[in-house]
Amino acid sequence: MTRYLPIMLDCEKQQVVVIGGGAVAERKVSGLLEAGAVVKMISPSLTDTLASLVKKGLMTWHDRPYAPGDLRGAFLVYAATNDRTVNEEVAQESRRLGIHVNVASHAEAGDFITPGVVRRGRLTVAVSTSGAGPLAAAKIKNVLEEALDAAYEPYLDFVHSMRIRIKEKESSAEVRGRLLRKLGALDVLNEMKNGSFIAWSPEDMDVWIADHRAE
Ligand SMILES: C[C@@]1(CC(=O)O)c2cc3[nH]c(cc4nc(cc5[nH]c(cc(n2)[C@H]1CCC(=O)O)[C@@](C)(CC(=O)O)[C@@H]5CCC(=O)O)C(CC(=O)O)=C4CCC(=O)O)c(CCC(=O)O)c3CC(=O)O
Numbered sequence: 778m779t780r781y782l783p784i785m786l787d788c789e790k791q792q793v794v795v796i797g798g799g800a801v802a803e804r805k806v807s808g809l810l811e812a813g814a815v816v817k818m819i820s821p822s823l824t825d826t827l828a829s830l831v832k833k834g835l836m837t838w839h840d841r842p843y844a845p846g847d848l849r850g851a852f853l854v855y856a857a858t859n860d861r862t863v864n865e866e867v868a869q870e871s872r873r874l875g876i877h878v879n880v881a882s883h884a885e886a887g888d889f890i891t892p893g894v895v896r897r898g899r900l901t902v903a904v905s906t907s908g909a910g911p912l913a914a915a916k917i918k919n920v921l922e923e924a925l926d927a928a929y930e931p932y933l934d935f936v937h938s939m940r941i942r943i944k945e946k947e948s949s950a951e952v953r954g955r956l957l958r959k960l961g962a963l964d965v966l967n968e969m970k971n972g973s974f975i976a977w978s979p980e981d982m983d984v985w986i987a988d989h990r991a992e
């Protein structure tokens with residue numbers, strides 16, 4: 778069994794080449810655009826949704842089959858045609874160029890796979906079965922979708938602003954560490970869940986910081 782390394786990759790403004798324009802490519806593109814990637818698709822046909830993304834200028838499309846040379850300059854590659862041989866060729870060219878590649882038809886030919894994803898603002902939960910059962914991954918994802926409260930989004934926005942403020946204000950690593958640990962223990966998530974949370978002003982944040990600097 779391949780033990781994949783889960784990492785969070787910053788794809789903002791990075792060019793990603795997707796070969797094939799069917800239902801699978803459409804799903805991969807939706808995740809890529811959400812992550813701010815610049816998508817270039819090469820395929821002799823497109824789903825209606827992909828065609829409308831092209832029309833809106835949200836991705837580019839080359840209306841032809843894959844040809845060697847198409848992957849040059851890519852940050853990542855997705856081989857998502859319904860032709861295993863073509864996907865294989867795409868994987869080989871990616872390898873030669875040292876670009877990581879995802880192969881939709883037979884994952885083992887590529888070197889990364891796509892997890893099911895749940896997002897709540899800054900929170901990302903990714904589910905993978907290491908390729909054992911994509912539908913099982915989707916079902917587990919749905920369980921998490923139900924379980925993860927919408928309040929995680931404002932909660933993490935709050936944690937983020939507090940963390941930035943603490944890092945700006947505190948030059949001592951020891952005090953900073955103490956404050957960040959106390960921030961982690963602050964129970965504002967429940968207040969957000971039950972609607973009793975009152976937003977903190979920058980002054981409120983500074984008062985909390987001053988009150989919690991000491992051991
Ligand atoms: C290995 C992986 C590689 C990759 O795609 O990156 C892969 C591979 C393959 N999937 C196949 C089939 C299906 N995949 C789905 C759905 C999803 N597949 C996804 C991921 C992955 N699929 C990666 C592993 C993830 C993990 O670790 O668990 C999800 C989670 C994420 C996403 O795609 O965005 C998304 C659900 C998202 C959601 O709903 O939220 C459905 C259901 C549907 O289409 O509705 C079916 C049909 C039912 C079935 O076959 O089970 C086939 C067989 C092709 C054939 O032989 O015909 C292969 C090829 C192979 O097994 O090598």
Ligand SMILES: NC(=O)C1=CN([C@@H]2O[C@H](COP(=O)(O)OP(=O)(O)OC[C@H]3O[C@@H](n4cnc5c(N)ncnc54)[C@H](O)[C@@H]3O)[C@@H](O)[C@H]2O)C=CC1
Pocket residue numbers: 796797798799800801802819820821822823824841842843857858859860863880881882883911
């Ligand atoms: N990884 C995953 O999540 C899943 C993978 N699959 C696999 O992925 C493959 C693709 O699935 P779908 O998108 O549903 O197929 P599809 O038949 O809807 O789309 C295939 C696309 O590839 C294009 N294509 C064909 N030859 C090409 C070439 N030489 N160059 C560029 N583009 C080319 C077609 O024009 C079409 O747009 C399936 O054959 C299956 O093996 C299927 C389901 C889920």
